[in-house]
Amino acid sequence: MTMADDTEDVELDFAADEQERARRSAVIRHPLASFFHLFFRVVAIVVYLLCDWISKSFASCFVLIIALLSFDFWSVKNVTGRLLVGLRWWNQIDEDGRSLWVFEAKKLGASRGSNTGTEAEARIFWLGLIICPLIWTFFFFTSLFSLKIKWLSLVVASISLQAANLYGYLRCKAGGQNGQPPDKCSFSGQHLLQRPDIIFGIL
Amino acid sequence: MAAAEDSRPFAGLSDVSISEDIPVEGDISVPVGSSRRDDELSTLDEPVKETILRDLRAVGNKFVHVLYPKRSSALLRDWDLWGPLLLCVTLALLLQGGAADSDDQGGPQFAEVFVIIWFGSIIITLNSKLLGGTISFFQSLCVLGYCIMPLTVAMAVCRLVLLGGTGMVSFAVRLAVVTASFGWSTFASTAFLTDSQPPNRKALVVYPVFLFYFVIGWMVLTFSPSQ
Numbered sequence: 112m113t114m115a116d117d118t119e120d121v122e123l124d125f126a127a128d129e130q131e132r133a134r135r136s137a138v139i140r141h142p143l144a145s146f147f148h149l150f151f152r153v154v155a156i157v158v159y160l161l162c163d164w165i166s167k168s169f170a171s172c173f174v175l176i177i178a179l180l181s182f183d184f185w186s187v188k189n190v191t192g193r194l195l196v197g198l199r200w201w202n203q204i205d206e207d208g209r210s211l212w213v214f215e216a217k218k219l220g221a222s223r224g225s226n227t228g229t230e231a232e233a234r235i236f237w238l239g240l241i242i243c244p245l246i247w248t249f250f251f252f253t254s255l256f257s258l259k260i261k262w263l264s265l266v267v268a269s270i271s272l273q274a275a276n277l278y279g280y281l282r283c284k285a286g287g288q289n290g291q292p293p294d295k296c297s298f299s300g301q302h303l304l305q306r307p308d309i310i311f312g313i314l
Numbered sequence: 315m316a317a318a319e320d321s322r323p324f325a326g327l328s329d330v331s332i333s334e335d336i337p338v339e340g341d342i343s344v345p346v347g348s349s350r351r352d353d354e355l356s357t358l359d360e361p362v363k364e365t366i367l368r369d370l371r372a373v374g375n376k377f378v379h380v381l382y383p384k385r386s387s388a389l390l391r392d393w394d395l396w397g398p399l400l401l402c403v404t405l406a407l408l409l410q411g412g413a414a415d416s417d418d419q420g421g422p423q424f425a426e427v428f429v430i431i432w433f434g435s436i437i438i439t440l441n442s443k444l445l446g447g448t449i450s451f452f453q454s455l456c457v458l459g460y461c462i463m464p465l466t467v468a469m470a471v472c473r474l475v476l477l478g479g480t481g482m483v484s485f486a487v488r489l490a491v492v493t494a495s496f497g498w499s500t501f502a503s504t505a506f507l508t509d510s511q512p513p514n515r516k517a518l519v520v521y522p523v524f525l526f527y528f529v530i531g532w533m534v535l536t537f538s539p540s541q
């Protein structure tokens with residue numbers, strides 16, 4: 112009877128094969144995701160800096176940068192966030208038409224057997240997430256003070272795309288560390304207390 | 315005896331008891347969300363191609379809903395802004411005048427179209443929220459953005475018509491096409507947006523939408539290709 116109380120998950124390592132152990136002890140578990148996390152953002156910044164050499168037309172630079180940043184937004188929100196750091200955020204509309212923002216984080220203890228990222232990957236993720244919006248903010252001021260208003264519109268669009276992911280993941284992280292239920296922003300707070308299914312992501 | 319009993323207000327309560335034979339039953343269901351966790355796990359582990367295809371299908375579905383604006387909730391429930399972004403970029407490119415290296419064509423510049431569409435949508439959304447609408451910010455942006463589609467199609471048609479000449483006939487055809495698509499856009503977006511408004515405010519919400527699509531339609535109609 113006492114055995115039933117003692118059901119702590121013990122990792123029985125003799126069942127793991129070589130590949131599994133290598134994967135678990137690797138420095139970077141998701142090389143492709145880490146690469147793409149940084150790729151689109153950095154290329155967008157490079158294109159912005161070199162746009163005079165790439166093409167004479169403002170429109171093509173604009174479209175190229177916005178396309179790159181859209182791909183980046185989508186991949187960071189849907190793929191690299193959950194693979195590298197186990198965080199996720201989204202918006203859903205419930206049946207009454209109320210808007211609900213859900214921020215979710217994987218519980219730390221459960222990441223032993225799972226596929227979440229390592230320390231190095233987490234560092235790549237957060238550095239990439241924070242530094243690029245700062246660079247775009249710097250571009251905002253340079254284009255503002257040099258009065259290039261056309262480029263200002265592009266920079267504002269870029270900042271909004273990058274800052275959205277930054278803000279979403281920071282809220283996920285804040286919710287996860289305090290051990291509270293994830294932040295739920297909605298226009299009717301009472302309704303949420305009756306929705307226990309939006310719980311902390313326990314895996 | 316009766317007077318003494320009445321003077322103690324809760325006298326009868328001590329006699330109250332529930333027989334143990336009466337079954338007390340009910341249904342307390344707490345959605346633990348395990349099925350949803352399974353969904354989450356399955357979407358967490360799905361290959362990236364699946365995610366992309368799923369999102370593309372959702373966007374395509376919304377385009378179809380704009381074509382046949384019924385009172386459905388597809389645009390509202392699963393909003394996304396990819397469609398509006400795509401339409402905005404397409405419209406801005408079509409309004410470029412075809413010249414690749416200079417931006418002073420006499421038509422709207424690229425960034426202007428972008429700014430007009432997005433700022434216009436944001437202001438209309440703020441207006442409807444201030445009037446007490448229940449629709450959320452991004453849902454409204456989604457609807458307004460997707461309903462630009464008829465005007466984008468009209469722009470493409472106008473470009474084709476302009477290939478044939480710029481005379482009175484061409485202008486008449488373009489006017490008809492632009493007016494029809496403007497009406498379609500306004501009708502489609504109000505079909506989605508006015509449901510969330512209190513009934514005496516519907517006109518107050520509709521007129522900015524009318525102005526918004528009017529400005530875009532004007533840009534489409536007055537477009538003239540560079541020689």
